[in-house]
Amino acid sequence: MSRTVLERLERLPRRDLTVLALKGISTLVPGGWSNPTSADQLIREVIGSNDPELIRQVRARADQLSGARAEGYGRALSLYDAVNRSQHATGGLRFLANVTAGLPLLKRISSITPPSDTLQAVDLSLKVGAELLAFTQVNGLPGDSFGDFGAALADYAGEARVRMAALICFDGLLPLGDQALQRLDGLLGAAGSGELRKLPAYGRMAALIPGRGDEAHMGFLRKGVDQWLGWAGGFVGQLGLSGQRAVHALEGSIGPWQGRMDQLAAFLDAFTDTYAHTGVQAVARRLVERAAAEI
């Protein structure tokens, strides 16, 4: 990606369906969410100063860092993009299947699309896996021990709470029901590598996932999901998240929804970019924190 991270931050939409969906979900999360899209504002917050010369220096350093491939900031964004594309494709298929189910000639499309629960579970685990991979690209392996790494991961997730809430609601609770987190392991156990291959993002990520072959990759994803589930379970309990509450929160910003929850999830998957949108914001913050320390 030739654009720098901060340029991509400034090109994020200020008001569209993605932003509305996130605004809706953020009402469930204490602290809320303000859709940060200004790089200068972000830099000002991090360095606690309005000095234009300092801001210019931080920005120049941030651009230099995000231009360096080995530093991983651009790679994290390309991971998010890949997952986003995969989400659009599968969401579009599911949405199409829903819409065409009522039309006689096109009814068969719905019978071609794969059973959505398993596919959705694999999709969620792929997103969680991408999140872990992107974390290591952006932050390296902070600290000297595994405990340090776990603390850093929990800290990062806490910082991106709206992002995590969106991931849990849009890809877990809405399509899979309130028991999504408990069901996930069983669904993944039932999923073969065939399901994995059906996801477009997988082809893109396969080379990055440790292990050889689809079976090993599936194993990695399940391990990653296991770790994440522990954290996510606490998060869901703490905020009292549920599919019903998510629908209410979304109705507050998007408008009334008459259909089923999984249809809403398919609609959001097909037409919003919440994962990549909040991903750019999270990466930009970490990048600015580093650039501010290095100038």
Add this chain to the structure above:
Amino acid sequence: MPRPLRWVLGLGLAGLLLVGGLLLLPFSDWLPGGTVGDISKQEVVNGTAFNRLFPAPGAGEEVVFSQEKRGFSEAKLKRGGELLALLAISDTTTAPEARAKFQSSGQQIKGWPLVEQGPQASALLVADRFQVKVIGQGSGLDPDRRHALLGAFDLPRLAALEPSAGAMGKQLPPASGEPLQQLAPNAEPQPALQPAA
């Protein structure tokens, strides 16, 4: 629906997925190389070497490491979940312009030049190479507290890193320099491979 039509529809959908998911992907990001300022990674001290030089947290506070890269390590100082400050050590090899500001510095901490950057950031240059910085976050920290934090870093060991560290980045085991010996096995982590552990 006739069988051929079914096939055409199925293939069409699969084709769409392929085009959408695979053909438009940017691969350039994943090529190797592309270091900061085109300076070889071996010349930069690995962030792992910095980790144990961070100050120990005071009562009720905690230090959570947030980023670790070649030539950089950063941690957050927190009290009861509230973010107080960012603590960082960086190797200025990739950012030589960062050293310039210390030339006009009047103050010192433990013999190393000190510079204020705006109302919330204090920086120290150790051994003319490593920049140690404390940036107050949220409600902020007063300068005295920031200076105390800077002084609490293990500055003597940081200064001692310099002579061998640049050459040693990848070479195992280290020829000399006891403080680094235990760190060396971690010297070149493979980020993408670790999360499964």
